[in-house]
Amino acid sequence: MPKESGRKVVATNRKARHNYEILDTYEAGMVLMGTEVKSLREGRASLVDGFGTFYNDELWLEAAYIPEYLNGSWTNHSARRRRKLLLHREQLDKISQKIRESGFTIVPLQLYFLDGRAKVEIAVARGKRDYDKRQTLREKQDNREALRDMREKNRGA
Numbered sequence: 001m002p003k004e005s006g007r008k009v010v011a012t013n014r015k016a017r018h019n020y021e022i023l024d025t026y027e028a029g030m031v032l033m034g035t036e037v038k039s040l041r042e043g044r045a046s047l048v049d050g051f052g053t054f055y056n057d058e059l060w061l062e063a064a065y066i067p068e069y070l071n072g073s074w075t076n077h078s079a080r081r082r083r084k085l086l087l088h089r090e091q092l093d094k095i096s097q098k099i100r101e102s103g104f105t106i107v108p109l110q111l112y113f114l115d116g117r118a119k120v121e122i123a124v125a126r127g128k129r130d131y132d133k134r135q136t137l138r139e140k141q142d143n144r145e146a147l148r149d150m151r152e153k154n155r156g157a
Contacts, residue, residue: 004116010040011111013047018133020107020125026095029086030061030118035069035076036083040118042069045111052085052106052122054096059085061120064108085120098124 016022032040039045050064061083068076087095098104103126110121128136 004113006115008113009110010043010113010118011045011047013050013107013109015048016107016109016123016125018136019128020105020123021128021132022107022109022123022125023104024095024098024124025109026087026091026122026124027114028059028120028122030120031084031086032118033075036066037118038071039066039069040111040113047108047111047120050108052108054099057092057096059087059092059095059106059122061085061108061122064111064120085122095124103127 044067046065048065051062053060053062063080064083065080095106099106105125105127107123107125108120109123112119112121
């Protein structure tokens, strides 16, 4: 029985859903050093610049920022080091096949603890164009206004 249960979110990449069209999502484990886990438990991390790449048929998370542990010693980790992601071979093959196509990338969406283990939610995504971003914002704004109008109408009745 794990000491912790449930899901505790450490970091989210909110800009990813704005800048990319999310196609598939996967939950991956991470190979971390002890000081990285301690730093994550303090709730300090950023996925804004992070991305995934393949090296030797293995998936790696690059440029994700996990700051150095303040109480660490000479064994402390580098803040933006490359971290290996743990997935099943079938999932890795599927992701690598999709990435070979033009315009697709691997983007981290969320970093969290699930039952005491550090996990990262990654997505295979395609970059949005500026007009797609504007259209998405316009749709959200229209939906918000429609809900507001309906709420006002229902209040008056």
